Amino acid sequence: MTSQDGRNAEDGRVEQLEAEVSRLRRILANVPNNIVHVSRGGEILDVNFFSLGFDPARILGGNVFDFVPPDQHESLRGAIDRAVLTQEVQTFTVDGAVSPSGVRDYLSRAAPIIEHGEVVSIVLVATDVTELRRTMRELDESRTRLQLALAASRLGIWTFTPHEGTGTWDEVAREVIGGKPGELPSSDIVMGRVHPEDREAVSAAIGAAMVSGIYGPIEHRFVADDGRVRWVEASGMVQHDAQGRPRLVGGVKDITEQRALEARLLEAQKLESIGRLAGGIAHDFNNLLTAVLSNLGTVIEDPGSLAARPLLEEIREAAERSAALTSQLLAFARRQVIEPKVVDPNALVGRLEALLRRVLGPRVRLTSVLRAAGRVRVDPTQLEQVLLNLATNARDAMVEGGDLTITAADLELGVGVHPTGLPPGRYVNLSVHDSGPGIPAEALEHIFEPFFSTREGGTGLGLATCHGIVVQAGGHIAAHSQLGAGARFEIYLPAVDAEPTVVEPSRLRAGAVEGARVLVVEDEPLVRRVIERTLVRGGHHVTTASSPAEAIALVDGGLTYDLLVTDLMLPEMTGQQLAALLTPRVPARTLFISGYTEAALGDANGVLPEGVAFLQKPFVPAGLLAAIGGLLDRRG
Numbered sequence: 001m002t003s004q005d006g007r008n009a010e011d012g013r014v015e016q017l018e019a020e021v022s023r024l025r026r027i028l029a030n031v032p033n034n035i036v037h038v039s040r041g042g043e044i045l046d047v048n049f050f051s052l053g054f055d056p057a058r059i060l061g062g063n064v065f066d067f068v069p070p071d072q073h074e075s076l077r078g079a080i081d082r083a084v085l086t087q088e089v090q091t092f093t094v095d096g097a098v099s100p101s102g103v104r105d106y107l108s109r110a111a112p113i114i115e116h117g118e119v120v121s122i123v124l125v126a127t128d129v130t131e132l133r134r135t136m137r138e139l140d141e142s143r144t145r146l147q148l149a150l151a152a153s154r155l156g157i158w159t160f161t162p163h164e165g166t167g168t169w170d171e172v173a174r175e176v177i178g179g180k181p182g183e184l185p186s187s188d189i190v191m192g193r194v195h196p197e198d199r200e201a202v203s204a205a206i207g208a209a210m211v212s213g214i215y216g217p218i219e220h221r222f223v224a225d226d227g228r229v230r231w232v233e234a235s236g237m238v239q240h241d242a243q244g245r246p247r248l249v250g251g252v253k254d255i256t257e258q259r260a261l262e263a264r265l266l267e268a269q270k271l272e273s274i275g276r277l278a279g280g281i282a283h284d285f286n287n288l289l290t291a292v293l294s295n296l297g298t299v300i301e302d303p304g305s306l307a308a309r310p311l312l313e314e315i316r317e318a319a320e321r322s323a324a325l326t327s328q329l330l331a332f333a334r335r336q337v338i339e340p341k342v343v344d345p346n347a348l349v350g351r352l353e354a355l356l357r358r359v360l361g362p363r364v365r366l367t368s369v370l371r372a373a374g375r376v377r378v379d380p381t382q383l384e385q386v387l388l389n390l391a392t393n394a395r396d397a398m399v400e401g402g403d404l405t406i407t408a409a410d411l412e413l414g415v416g417v418h419p420t421g422l423p424p425g426r427y428v429n430l431s432v433h434d435s436g437p438g439i440p441a442e443a444l445e446h447i448f449e450p451f452f453s454t455r456e457g458g459t460g461l462g463l464a465t466c467h468g469i470v471v472q473a474g475g476h477i478a479a480h481s482q483l484g485a486g487a488r489f490e491i492y493l494p495a496v497d498a499e500p501t502v503v504e505p506s507r508l509r510a511g512a513v514e515g516a517r518v519l520v521v522e523d524e525p526l527v528r529r530v531i532e533r534t535l536v537r538g539g540h541h542v543t544t545a546s547s548p549a550e551a552i553a554l555v556d557g558g559l560t561y562d563l564l565v566t567d568l569m570l571p572e573m574t575g576q577q578l579a580a581l582l583t584p585r586v587p588a589r590t591l592f593i594s595g596y597t598e599a600a601l602g603d604a605n606g607v608l609p610e611g612v613a614f615l616q617k618p619f620v621p622a623g624l625l626a627a628i629g630g631l632l633d634r635r636g
Helices: 003-030 070-086 130-153 171-177 188-195 196-212 255-303 311-335 345-360 380-397 460-473 526-536 548-556 576-580 619-633
Strands: 033-039 042-046 089-098 102-115 116-127 155-161 168-169 214-222 229-240 246-254 341-343 366-371 373-379 401-411 425-434 476-481 487-496 517-521 541-545 563-567 589-594 612-616
Touching: 033 401, 042 255, 070 089, 070 102, 070 116, 102 130, 102 366, 130 476, 155 214, 155 476, 168 171, 171 229, 171 246, 188 196, 196 214, 196 246, 214 246, 214 589, 214 612, 229 255, 246 517, 255 526, 311 589, 341 380, 345 380, 345 401, 345 425, 345 487, 380 425, 380 487, 401 476, 460 476, 460 487, 476 526, 526 541, 526 619, 548 576, 563 576, 563 619, 576 589, 589 619
Parallel strands: 366 401, 517 541, 517 563, 563 589, 589 612
Antiparallel strands: 033 042, 033 116, 089 102, 102 116, 155 168, 155 246, 214 229, 229 246, 341 373, 401 425, 425 487, 476 487
């Protein structure tokens, strides 16, 4: 080969190398990474491209540290030094300037260039991860928000892989299921805590999910190691891994309190329905008893009935006991008219102690712990009846004697779901606790239902009456018991900021006034005739009407009267509406009578408005004359 051929060959290789270098530079210029060749001291020897805004003359020959924020120098210097020392690629992060006005996040690598076993320079490769990090930060924020939302809702997240029998749970799910700290879930651990009565349903739901891809929703119980039973709601869906194997992913939520609230709501609705029925029966029965008792009183006072008087007295006793039963029914149904007063619960229990000791007898030791500072608004007579009923029940349960403790204390209910279902606020808690044999669990859930009794011969109205009285006062009563550990009844009444009411004794002479003109409006004929006879015998002038329309017609015809006696529950309108219609035309006092109020007096709780005169059926002639005499006496 000639020298010319040699030169041509050499020129060809040079051109080939230059073309290769040009191709590599084009590749490097289009790589989305910054590639900088620097000396061990950081002097920039070469760069694959120049960012907009930077002077190439300033970059080449400049120092890489001039383009990195000062607080990043230590990280960069450490990476270069480690690359020199170890002769291996080092990875580090750095915030660098990519334009005169911008700073970006980079994941960087320092790769040593080795010649003759020694590092002579460094290639820095910086990958822009700004958007990736922003996305990751957004994901972290989203995950944090999700975790907060899950924590707030108390929704636990779990997974279960059936073919392995293993799974995972977060902290909330572990607590709900009853797992131990640090414990990993498995089929045995989770299914072992499912309530025995629910395991078949849970297994069936898992099997159905393998077919449908959806687990639940299903409600069932878990039993913790300490024996606590919790209701949960669980649901999920099936996912498949790369090999097509299924895995359940879902959530679980503790609904124990929700179930308790639903049970209390159903119980309240059931008691309300029974109460309406009982109230309706009592209303009709009281009308009949009014006629029976009033006519009996008239017959017994007749000298001609002397021979039959013992039998008549027995009939009256039976009627009065029937009246007492209807009174209890009305109390349970919350249909009684009440006159609440501000009461010091400590003083009320203190006044009742002497009577309670006589009722309890010598075998039952009574202890009172009275430390309530709050006052309550309640009908004091009714509250005394509640405590007497509870004390009597405790005495009957403790056949061989025992201890009865009555406690009065203040209670503050915070925000949240409380077992009583009461709203947050201040309450007075009255507790009646005995040391008797306790109440069976199957009886405890029916304890406040009317005609349910655990005692032979009991009417089953005592605790039903207590329930009605407490609820009508805006409170709550609950029973707690375990066999062999006695029974405890807890009464919660709203506390009020007021001084106890001072009740002045009445100075009226009932029935002293005679000769009044009385308009009687009553739709029940038996009761209407009884009232008419009683008032005529009492020296009054009586006009009767069987309906509001008849009464209005009498007034339109010119009738005047001093007193209106009207039943509250009338056809066409209530007695209160009739009185409001008639009183402006014939100013007179009004006496309302009824077997129950059904809020006809304008208060849903049966509270008697101030200044309103009311007589509860059944009544006897003396009671009716006393009420009318008092009203006419007050009129002056």
